Amino acid sequence: MKTLLQKFRHLFDPIDLTSGKILPSFLAFLIPIVLSMIFQQIYSITDAIIVGQNLSENEIAGINDAIPIANMVLNFSIGCTSGFSVILGNAIGEKNEKKAKESILIQVILSLVISVLMMILSYFLIDPLLALIKITPSSSNPNMQAIYQASKDYLVVLLVFGTMASMLYNLIVSILRVMGDSFTPFLFLVLSTILNIILDLIFVIPLQLGVKGSAIATILSQGIAMILAFLYAFQRYPIFRIHKGEVKITGKDFFHHLTLGIPLGFQWSILFIGVITMSGAVIPFDIISETEMVIGNPAQVGYGVANKLTGLLMGCYSALGTGLLAFFAQNLGAKQYKRIRKGFQLSSYLTIIIALFCFTVGMLLSINGTYQRIFLSSDKITEASIKYGNAYLYVALPFFIPLGFIYVGRNAVQAFEKPFFPLLSGIVELLTRVLVCLYLPPFINKGPIDASASFGSYLSVCFADPITWVASMIVVIIPTIYYIYKKFPRENVLDFKPNEPQA
Secondary structure, eight states, rough: HHHHHHHHHHTTOOTTSSSOOHHHHHHHHHHHHHHHHHHHHHHHHHHHHHHHHHOHHHHHHHHHHHHHHHHHHHEEEEEEEEHHHHHHHHHHTTTTTTHHHHHHHHHHHHHHHHHHHHHHHHHHHHHHHHHTTTTTOOOSSSHHHHHHHHHHHHHHIIIIIHHHHHHHHHHHHHHHHHTTTOOHHHHHHHHHHHHHHHHHHHHHSSSSOOOHHHHHHHHHHHHHHHHHHHHHHHHOOOOOOOOTOOOOOOHHHHHHHHHHHHHHHHHHHHHHHHHHHHHHHGGGGGGTTTTTTTOOOOOHHHHHHHHHHHHHHHHHHHHHHHHHHHHHHHHHHHTOOOHHHHHHHHHHHHHHHHHHHHHHHHHHHHGGGGHHHHSSSSGGOHHHHHHHHHHHHHHHGGGGHHHHHHHHHHHHHHHHHTTTTHHHHHHHHHHHHHHHHHHHHHHHSSSSTTTSSSHHHHHHTTTTHHHHHHHHHHHHHHHHHIEEEEEEESSSSSOOTTTOOOO
């Protein structure tokens, strides 16, 4: 029993990613992150089931339309905190405790300031953002009015009241992971997931708070997990205990963090602006006229649920990218260039394996629209919703390999403190999606898009993702290879001995 307890305690020990065999240490670090993503998806599925079984079709469509906007705002915080953590990762690799403490203090201050600004901006931008995807108030169309109200209620609660909890939660998770501790964030995510499911059931079913209840459950569960995680980190790690006069931070230090965090934050947001564009391109396929929509909104429901499934599968890549950011950042700080090259080779193999896994799972779940039966009650599933949803899956799933290399490349160059390339990748992704969605569907349909448009024009919207992934991959994978194989020294700097003859 004592031995088992000791083994469990060792799970909380940070993993040094700069030494030892790469595969065992990286997998030990990566597995809790993968499990974290799985639990996030469990919550997403459970939330979708609760919402799908208890809310109306218009409310479901409203949430589906609001989610890309919510992700655009909230993922800005994820991008910022991930970018900030690169400096901490370098300090951990250098074994520089003073620099690590300075970075943590700066990250907390910047996260508080940025989250307040985001909350204020969100309040004023919700209606304009909804209008971008053609979700507006309508006195003549009750279905559109119901969708608009559901979307707005969801976004007001989640963004105006929940942004700070989300950003601080992502901050502590990023800090712990880049320190080599991926197990503790996993446990807090499990706690957050369980709380979220319980609160979802309470707020949506007996209290009947609808879309607001779903958003409130998310905020409360994430806020509780965030507070407990900060308390644990303060107690567990000495570098969180900063005393007066112990560190000295300057404007230059703040600027350094901002130059890494803000571009990555914008890159994450830009991605979801593209997703919003795609959602807006799908909505017209459900519009019959200014006052009438197709019953059940099959295009929005089918595409929305299929998009949720691919989002779940992308969690594997998100986990891989998160692990690579910490691995590359620590090894760059330690000047372990050989390990960086080997780590990149390993990540390439894992990318291909994950792509094959996602393709197989996605295709199996597409049979008879099985994935829709997971997310929706049977009365909301139609042949049309399955047709629209499956079409997107058949187009997107074969292109998961270039998608995977986007995650590898972005996290690599970000860890190398080259934020321009992830930002450029996001801009390319946005422009590509917008151009495809704006011009290709009406060109294929030979006219404006509505419910009578050809199915080929809908497929052209679906192809916006694969076209975008290929273009974005090229932007980040070329500089990644350049820095790893051309720019970095061939030998580890710490191993280099100037008095010895060079090969």
